[in-house]
Amino acid sequence: MMDIQVRDVRFDAGKPKICVPIMGATFEEIIEQAIQAKKVAEVIEWRADYYEDILDDEKLNTTLLALRDEIRNIPLIFNLRMAEAGGQIDISLTQYRHINEFAVSSRTIDLADVEVSIVDQLSTSFIKWMQSLGVKVILSYYNFEETPEDAVILFRLNLTEHCGADIAKIVLQPQNEADVLRQMEIAMKAQTFVSLPIISVSLGRIGKFSQVSGSLDGSCMAYGCLAGQAYPDAQIEAEKLAVMIDELR
DSSP states (O other): OOOEEETTEEESSSSOEEEEEEOOSSHHHHHHHHHHHTTTOSEEEEEGGGOTTTTOHHHHHHHHHHHHHHHTTSOEEEEOOBGGGTOSBOOOHHHHHHHHHHHHHTTOOSEEEEEHHHHHHHOTHHHHHHHHTTOEEEEEEEESSOOOOHHHHHHHHHHHHHTTOSEEEEEEOOSSHHHHHHHHHHHHHHTTTOOSOEEEEEOHHHHHHHHHOHHHHOOOEEEEEOTTOOBTTBOEEHHHHHHHHHHHO
């Protein structure tokens, strides 16, 4: 399995890196959350679909610059998640492309998280263009209904590699504990035939176990939320998550 270096952080199958999402609606909320997040985060994800001024290029630019200034050398993931992928925004593909291209061109972000079905519509040249400007691409497959059969998940992981991703991400909804264990096993198996680092997230209360188990299954990142801010991908507070991961190591 390859590993990916972003600033001072190496994404590999060792200890999972703690990623804290920022989900503010306003500039002030975003910066306030960044101040909190940087105390514990090894990686910060900006969920830009929560931002009320996302369609205003000038405000977006100001926010990106201020965010980068605030978090200094911590890797920043830009994630504009569409409604169909569990996001907060319903925009056209043209708008989606423009906002992502704008963020990449701003030279403030390190990684872009793109949903794999969107790449089908935008073509892989979109990914190559981002990478040509030094931005790593996380291709994500979401399923909020179930944890599909192994073959389906493995096909999706292969697809992310085929599309040219730097990191593959699977976010799945378990029906029971067996699904969580199966997803962990797939993440572990995948390292033998996918050369990308993998982020594996099992959702919901029973899925929480997947976030502390990266050292076992090779998931390179775990999501921890800010105090009082739980949301589906990150249900364990980041500070607690850090302690748990260290303890399990």
